[in-house]
Amino acid sequence: MKQLDLRRFPGFFAITLLCVVVLYAPLLVVSVYSFNASTSITSWGGASLAWYVDVFTGPESPKFQRAAMNSLIIAVLAGICATLIATSAAVAMHRAGRFRGKTATFALINLPLMVPEVVTAVASLIFFTAIGFSGGIGTILLAHITFCIPFAYLPIAARMQSVPDSYEQAAMDLYATPWEAFRLILLPLMMPGIFSGFLLAFIISLDDFLITNFVKGAGVETLPTAIFGAVKQGIKPNIMAISTLMLAVSVVFVTLSWLIGRSGQAKKTE
């Protein structure tokens, strides 16, 4: 009797391929055209690195370099702050037993995920204007820390749940203070989770356009807001080169976090 393969559905593989084509076609096309020698974005004039040279030395390069620097500074600082806050919250949520307001706190941590981005953007703009903060790196940073907290929290809390508390229990039986148990036992065990939390927060901060655009004020640009401003006047080849560079950075980051995640898992099964 011919065995019916219960896992196979005809057509599902084709749909998966379609899914991959849809996801990659736009990115691939832009990457290919970023190596175009022609100044027109429509016709192909042979392969060249001209637009990459333009990104670093061309007339618009100071603007984009300043924007990239701002993006990087904000993403690193927002990533660090969000990771510290999220780690502290994860310890309270998973290692401090029951306490009043736990459910409400859980909702609060996830609130930035539930409020639509454009609403957060509007609310932040109104708030910063009302308290007299003029836009700049500071306001962008505060807004980014806030919406990065749940993203940092997710992998950190997941990791904390998978680390049994018996190690800390043993340390405290040997007269370690809670702080010592945390610093010498829990923190090292948590490191893969904390690192993926930071990476996630970093990428989310780097990715943000809408909220940044609302709170940035005049004159300050991050890479996405600078690119958006440029694209409004038409897609130019240097934008495609910048896009391809950002694409490459993203791919490196995902691979990195994937490898770290895998090494964490490998250790667990040993």
Next chain:
Amino acid sequence: MAAMAPGGASSSEIYKGHAKRLLLPTWLVIGVFLLVPVALMATYSVLTKEFRGGVIWEFSLAAYDQFFLDRGLFGDEPPRIEWTYLTIFWRSIWQAGLATLLCLLIGFPTAWFIATRDARMRTVWLLIVTVPYWVNLLIRTVSMKFLIRDEGPLNAVLLWSGLIDQPLGLINTNLAVQLGLFYSYLPFMVLPIYAAVERYDFALSEAAADLYAGRWTTLRLVILPVVRPGLIAGCILVFVPSLGAFLAPDLLGGAKSFMIGSLIEEQFKGAAGNWPFGAAAAMILMSIVMVVLLVYARAQTREATA
């Protein structure tokens, strides 16, 4: 998102008594920079508008009135329903709904296919599907615009192959926005469904086959009901951001594909400059999203207790 319930399995008490101190930074940051701003936004929606942006601190329902009611050019006619903004909201809802449906139709088979590979291929496929999610959304939307422009590569290939004899004219249409939304949020659909399928017990399929159920009957009566939580989570993760999306309608759409996100943005950054109205529109958007999330949360608790 909802995978980790508070309390839950790990209710370790190692640092008991320190919860308040540990949570202080979270409460402060999210409280001051999100809760207070949203409350302030709610307040602004019932204040009087200042003409060059900003507000006058005087109570007024003018923003909501403008949203829902048409009182004629001089404001002295009997109020009728104002369709301008309701149309924009309605368009956003069906665009987001359609994007969710498309993502579901493509996302489920993809997630199923990936989850039924062997362990090594599974991680490879998973990586392939997640990489685009990590690429900047603005870059992805710009790339889509580049691809589907009238002079773009998509039309060039189709013209060259003789399938069409003039450009499709996709750009600046609802269809282009739809394509952008679908493309932006597809990974959000695949991942939660994948997680659900991965936990699926194939003994259920075997039992169904033993009882003479065909492949598609098993899918409809056994598999889909079992992985439903994953399907619903995926739908929410696609629908909510699509509803308030700004980049896809702004870059790919035109005047006739205007969505909520752009309407709100225009009140603050654009020419309109009506802060109370923008705040009111944002409040209405947030209410819709909160209703969707509440229905979801209630369905989940009902399922957990049943």
